[in-house]
Amino acid sequence: MMNSGSFKIIMFPWLAHGHIFPFLQLAKKLLMKKSFHIYICSTAINLTSINDFIAANSLQSSIEAVELHLHPHPDLPPHLHTTRNLPTHLNFSLHRAFQTSKSSFSHILAALRPDLIIFDVFQPWAAALGVPAVHFALLGAATRAFTYHHYVDGAAAFPFPELRCDEGERRSLDELVEFLSANVFDSNPDFVFANYKASAEVVLMKTCRSVEGKYVDYVEFVSGKRILTVGALVDHAAEAVAEAESSPIMEWLSRNPRNSTVYICFGSECLLSEGEIAEIAKGLSLCKSRFLWILPSPSAELLPPEFEAKVGERGMVVAGWAPQARILGHSSIAAFVSHCGWSSLNESVFHGVPVVAMPMKYNMFVDAKMLVAAGVCVEVRRGGGGGYEGAAIAVAIDGAVFGRAAEELRCRAREMSEKMREEEGAGEIDEAAELLWRICCNNKPTP
Known part of the structure; x- marks a missing residue:
């Protein structure tokens, strides 16, 4: 049962455990700071692990799993609506199928009427559905700095030569970027920061300034967007x-x-x-x-x-x-x-x-x-x-x-x-929770 004093957030990760789990950890951290009610949206094959996390952390009153539907695809039966054990040759097929979930996600928004969406990297359209949306960047700042320089601003001097990759190392990234540009970002020349610019006020990033501080500063500068680092999001229950x-x-x-x-x-x-x-x-x-x-x-x-x-x-x-x-x-x-x-x-x-x-x-x-x-x-x-x-x-x-x-x-x-541990104790998650709460407040209609 939702607390009447809560704001409702829909979290919308990509269909990979390596994306879903950080969203769940972020939800857990936010709930320690503010009285949100959070919905995690994913395909049926992922709901069991999501519900296991909710139960293991006694968060049944604060987090709910919501089923997302993809259009039928001959190569992707429901048990492959996730990246876990997905054959490599079907990776791009799953990305294409994921784009068909826009109508299902729109129905979810209409039914739940959330105050905020926190969205992942492969669904830029989630920020254009009439609800304030904040991007949660699950790739590090070094990667974002590299992709900006390599695919957008290659003529400028790159300030981080330690990140340079040879042609063979870049090949798979080139193929992915070419595919995403055409099939996800509609050939938007500013695709590297499309999610950043669509994000309301701030971008949340899964990283630590103690590890990536200079890269975070660079990405903030070239994207023009404020970044709040929310830490490594390690499972402390497992650590204990x-x-x-x-x-x-x-x-x-x-x-x-x-x-x-x-x-x-x-x-x-x-x-x-x-x-x-x-x-x-x-x-x-x-x-x-x-x-x-x-x-x-x-x-x-x-x-x-x-x-x-x-x-x-x-x-x-x-x-x-x-x-x-x-x-x-x-x-x-x-x-x-x-x-x-x-x-x-x-x-x-x-x-x-x-x-x-x-x-x-x-x-x-x-x-x-x-x-x-x-x-x-x-x-x-x-x-x-x-x-x-x-x-x-x-x-x-x-x-x-x-x-x-x-x-x-x-x-x-x-x-x-x-x-990293010191930063987590005095990190930007408090600021992130306050900012998300303020966005929700501003979105709430006056009675």
Whole structure:
């Protein structure tokens, strides 16, 4: 039951766990500050995990899940109305299908009559439906700075040479930008900041000034929009039980010495090929470090049959889901081998864990280079064909675990973690909650 003194907010994330979860964490933080009633809008396949979050955090009276409908698509049955385990070749098809949800979303607005919309990156039209709308930017400021320079203002001198990517690294981002420009932003030449300019008064950004301060300042300048950073949005409930609850994973980690183990996870939305899995397996066979490798169930079937016998008790392979925040908070974890999704990078640094970067596509290359420049990340050197090779993976892992350079890496990661936590305690989320409340007040009709 909604509190009569509440304002109603509809949150509208993209159909990916890496987008939905930060929206939920933002909702949880806002509810600690103000009496909002929040609706999370997504497709049916995502509602179970949304409702699980609501129940786990006892937020049933403040957050409700609302079903969004996409038009039928022959290649996208309802269980694929999400990026989780979505075959790569259907990625753009899901984006196209998502654009068909405008009519469903409009019906939701008519039924709920919200005071405010908080919208994601791939639905700029959500800000033009007669309700005040604020953009929540889930990509970091370094990525936005890079995309602005590369796709809009390439003639100007780029102030951040540490972010430069080679042609191969840019290829997938070029393809995505070309597709989005034509299919989502209607070939708007100002597409890089279209959501920013449509946002009422301010843009919320999932980042920390202690990590990306100079990039945030640059994006504010070139976009002309005020940015409020809302932090890493790490799940503190998971962090609090990291050492308290037992499970086979946590029990195995607890038998390992401090700073002895690398955690390898590429998420459920980055599906590795058989060749990529083979090279990672080769790297783990060659390295000296202990390791915990999390693989989606279909990918685990592609492991070389002799791999687990070869590494023995030095490593643990888990097929399926694992509690990432709890793992990163464990004292035995020395480094995180990651595909460099933005949420994963934030979680790793928040827990003081250096990153061994294996960026796969899109903005991941930019974000990895930003953290390398910050001194909390090492990037695996790619082979001549552009892929990652086992020997280079092993070198990067052992370099992040053993020796003086590894200890310096962990020291810088711990320092950055402390700054992120301090910033979270005195951050801009309070200001964001006040500003959103004021926007809702201004939108409320006078009785």
